[in-house]
Amino acid sequence: EVQLVQSGAEVKKPGESLKISCQGSGYNFTKYWVGWVRQMPGKGLEWMGILYSGDSETIYSPSFQGQVTISADKSISTAYLQWSSLKASDTAMYYCARRRGSTTLQYYFDYWGQGTLVTVSS
């Protein structure tokens, strides 16, 4: 059974750093891209970036380039999303999701993590 299990909720102060994780199981983690999606309170889904752990190739949304870092440790089938200096506006639910689709025309996200709630407040 394919699963993406994310790390637990975090409460941080502005200016602090944070790294959240997403561990895949039930499939070959290095053969699939994993994306990160933000959902601010009461809002829609925003794609942040995507990573292929096989070679660590990473693509960022222009909206999030330079704001976060996406990485992975393929030896433990885990992807990461990190911030060096959090802002209150980073308060949101963050989801990881596995990308599916055999051609560029078809890319979608077939399995999702349960989400990690990040709260940034002084």
Added chain:
Amino acid sequence: SYELTQPPSVSVSPGQTARITCSGDAVSKQYVHWYQQKPGQAPVVVIYKDTERPSGIPERFSGSSSGTTVTLTISGVQAEDEADYFCQSADNIGTLYVFGSGTKVSVL
């Protein structure tokens, strides 16, 4: 710009048909996929590649495409279908992924 437009809300009575549209210039060039998100839960794909239904998704969910608009149809709506629905597509080289703004389906 790469945008997908959805109506903010759709209301439907149980047993009736709900139709949710997703429009944009890219829709005619790229496949569109649909996700259902219930409160407090992660999104779940209910339709991919415009019209394909994943295993385990009820047959009442279907998708169609015409020109610059794709439509998610829920036939015989049930109370459990009350949720937010998002469409999603990608650019033609897989470097940009876009979600629609979401449609809240209310079952009256």
